[in-house]
Amino acid sequence: MKGIPARLLAAILVLLAAGLSACGYKPLYGKSGVIQQDMAQVRVGQIPNREGQILRNALLDRINPGGQPGAAPYSLRVEYSESLSQLAIRQDETATRANLRISVNFILREAASGLVVFRGRSRRTASYNIVQSDYANVVARRTAQRRAAHLVADDIATRLALYFNRVRKVRKKN
Numbered sequence: 001m002k003g004i005p006a007r008l009l010a011a012i013l014v015l016l017a018a019g020l021s022a023c024g025y026k027p028l029y030g031k032s033g034v035i036q037q038d039m040a041q042v043r044v045g046q047i048p049n050r051e052g053q054i055l056r057n058a059l060l061d062r063i064n065p066g067g068q069p070g071a072a073p074y075s076l077r078v079e080y081s082e083s084l085s086q087l088a089i090r091q092d093e094t095a096t097r098a099n100l101r102i103s104v105n106f107i108l109r110e111a112a113s114g115l116v117v118f119r120g121r122s123r124r125t126a127s128y129n130i131v132q133s134d135y136a137n138v139v140a141r142r143t144a145q146r147r148a149a150h151l152v153a154d155d156i157a158t159r160l161a162l163y164f165n166r167v168r169k170v171r172k173k174n
Helices: 006-021 034-039 049-063 134-173
Strands: 042-044 074-089 095-110 116-129
Touching: 034 134, 042 049, 049 074, 049 095, 049 134, 074 134, 095 134, 116 134
Parallel strands: 042 074
Antiparallel strands: 074 095, 095 116
16 A cells, blocks of 8 residues: 555554454354354254255254264254256257255254244255256266255254354353
8 A cells, every 4th residue: 555654554553453353243153162062962864865864964064064963952953955957948849957945844842841042944946957968967967966955054053053052042141
């Protein structure tokens, strides 16, 4: 920046950094790892079909990276469904593009009481091209399923982390 002395620029940057630190912002995944510890106490239930297995593995990577707990205080039940819609129709009525939509309902329960403590729904859409090769279409659809499943897993993990963060704040106040 021409015309501004280096010391003045440094002072401005320090003031901006100090202002950000004073705004009360705290990262969800802090150094202490308490949210990760809470999330590691969730047992992810089985999800039927190959598509469900892909989603479950993605959830395990995000929620239980160290492995499923033996006696988990929480259980996560997931219901998976998907739909396919064809787009970009040619004059000969063949589709050249498809949208794969994944919809997931999830329920977090306390294992001991069976009480539902958190529930939600996550939906994602992944698009892919439809070509003349059947094999290429199968691979493209599987890739779209995997992309959408990873996005849904990210969403569920984030929402669970926010839930556990809220619970921690309530417990801390009481």
